[in-house]
Amino acid sequence: MGKLKLGRNLQKFSLFGDISILQQQGNLSNTYLSKVDPDGKKIKQIQQLFEEILSNSRQLKWLSCGFMLEIVTPTSLSSLSNSIANTMEHLSLLDNNIPGNSTLITAVELERFVNLRSLALDFCDFTAEMARVLTDNNHVPLQRLSLLVHNVSVMHKSLDNMPNDEHWKALSRKSTSLRVYIMAFDIKSEDMLKILKPSIPLERIHFDSYITCVSGAIVDLISRQYDKFLTHFILMNDVIDTSGFPDLSDNRNEDPLVLLAWRCTKLSLLAIHGYTVWAHNLIAIARLRGSDLKVLEVTEESIDFDQGELADQDVDPVHNLIEQVSLGLGQPWHAVMDIESLSVFTEPNRHFYREMQSFSEDI
Numbered sequence: 001m002g003k004l005k006l007g008r009n010l011q012k013f014s015l016f017g018d019i020s021i022l023q024q025q026g027n028l029s030n031t032y033l034s035k036v037d038p039d040g041k042k043i044k045q046i047q048q049l050f051e052e053i054l055s056n057s058r059q060l061k062w063l064s065c066g067f068m069l070e071i072v073t074p075t076s077l078s079s080l081s082n083s084i085a086n087t088m089e090h091l092s093l094l095d096n097n098i099p100g101n102s103t104l105i106t107a108v109e110l111e112r113f114v115n116l117r118s119l120a121l122d123f124c125d126f127t128a129e130m131a132r133v134l135t136d137n138n139h140v141p142l143q144r145l146s147l148l149v150h151n152v153s154v155m156h157k158s159l160d161n162m163p164n165d166e167h168w169k170a171l172s173r174k175s176t177s178l179r180v181y182i183m184a185f186d187i188k189s190e191d192m193l194k195i196l197k198p199s200i201p202l203e204r205i206h207f208d209s210y211i212t213c214v215s216g217a218i219v220d221l222i223s224r225q226y227d228k229f230l231t232h233f234i235l236m237n238d239v240i241d242t243s244g245f246p247d248l249s250d251n252r253n254e255d256p257l258v259l260l261a262w263r264c265t266k267l268s269l270l271a272i273h274g275y276t277v278w279a280h281n282l283i284a285i286a287r288l289r290g291s292d293l294k295v296l297e298v299t300e301e302s303i304d305f306d307q308g309e310l311a312d313q314d315v316d317p318v319h320n321l322i323e324q325v326s327l328g329l330g331q332p333w334h335a336v337m338d339i340e341s342l343s344v345f346t347e348p349n350r351h352f353y354r355e356m357q358s359f360s361e362d363i
Contacts, residue, residue, distance in 0.1 A: 012062040013053065015071070016353050043070050054079040064092040064120070065104075066353040074102050077109050085112035090360055092120030094148055094353070107133050114139050118360035120146035123182070123195065124157035131167040134174070141175030143363045146356040148349075149195060151186040151212070159194055168199035179203040179229065181359045183352045186212045193218070198225050204232035204359065208348045213237055213275075216248040219256035227263040234344050237274025245302060247276040261285040261293075271297040271344050273336075279305045279321045286328025293329060297342055300335040 050071055054060075057080065065072045072093060077085070091113060093104040105121070107129035116134075119142060126147055134142050163171075172178055181204040184192060189212075196202075196218075205222060207214045214235060222230065237245065249255035258281050261267060267289055277298050286296065305317045326333045336342050344351060 009059055010053065010057055011059050012064075013057075013060060014062070014064040014357070015068050016066045016350070017068040017071070046071050047073060047076070051076055051079040054084075055081070057081075057084050060084050061088060062090040063088060064090065064353075064357065066092065066094040067349050068095065072104055074104055074106075077105060080112075082112060087115050088113050089115060090118045091116060092118075092146070092356060092360070093125075094120060094122060094349075110134070111136075116140070116142060117363055118142070118144035118146075120356045120360065121148075122153050122157075123147040123149040123162070124153045124159065126163070127161040128163045128167050129161070131163040131171055135167075135170045139174075142171065142178055143175060144179055144181070144360045146181040146352075146359055147183075148352050149182060149184040149187050149191075154187065154191060159191065162195065163197070165197040165199050168197050168201075172199060172201055179359075181232075181356065182206070183208065183348065183355075185348050186210060188212055189215045189218055193221070196221060196225065200226070201229050202226040203229050204234075204355070205230070206232070206234035206236070206344070206352070206355075208234075208236045208238070208351075209274075210238050213246045214248075216250065216252055216256040219248055219260060223256065223260040223263045227265070229266065230260075230264040231266050232269045233260060233264070233267065234269070234271045235273070235275055236271075236344065239274055245274055245276045249276075249278065249281070255281045255284075257281060258284045258288070261288040265292075267293060269293075269295040271295065271342060273299040273302055273339055273342060275302060276304050277302050279303055279317060282321065283324040283328060286325040286333070288328075290328060291330040295343070296325070296329060296333060297336050297344070299339055299342065300337050301339075303335055 047070070054063075054076065060080075072095060080088075091105075095104060103122075103125040105125065107127060110130055110133050117140065119134075126145075133139070178201050180200050180202050182195075182202060183206040184195075186209045187195075192214075202222070202225075205226075214237075222233070239245070248257060255278065257270075257272070257277065261270070261284070270285065270293060282298060282303065286293065303321070305321075322334055
């Protein structure tokens, strides 16, 4: 009997490496790997096995690899035959621990993937040249693009090569149904201002942070630029000190979150933790979006009441909030009592990978 060909009938190949356990002592270093695999033989064997599966593939349509430490290399995709690369419909390659300026895919390699409907990459790896390749006549229109903007990548790689607004306009002309999902992890406001080009057809954005909070100006910019597309807006701030959550409405006439609910008429999911949300603004958001806002998740510790609401002894402010928000949404509502009950609460890489998969399948 001949040797079994690994992966010959494989149509969907999805790998996710949970590195959160290894990161609990801070940023992941090579120290752990050098202990368990001092001479690198195990990693090399797994790399070869992965490439063997790719080279043997005859029906592969979906290839998704997230945070598989050193398993996927910048040369891995060369193992795919041209016929498979030409018919691949989904590709995601994510690893924010790739050192230096090396990437898991280049614009030249992307030229082979002419049938790609959905793509997920580290934002720093998605270059202007890649955007140009995707607008070529021989490529089918891209439908879904998921981009992870991680502070580790931004520190080690450059934002200089990212697409400009003209590139985004060309991509949108090529595919009028293109939608983009961005997750930004601990990204400074000045970098977000560079990233958020007006012509990105941004449908979903998720901010997650331990250190760097989102500013009201960024939320305001998003609500003005992406009002025709935005459906999901997630704001997570996992600070240790819960005594002073940042207030996005500070020194502003209008609360940026209320303006977001007013301008973004397609908004269907809003989730907030670790930012101050004033009770009267939460009621306004519920009334503005009504039953179209399918998910409104705000942790109890994020909600605050102004002095007027607390001073009125005839009305229980918490009960009034629950009642008014429920009426606005047209369905029973209550604050999320435990952060771990949040639908978006999980390790950021894992959340992005899970959401990216469902976002990419929804074509």
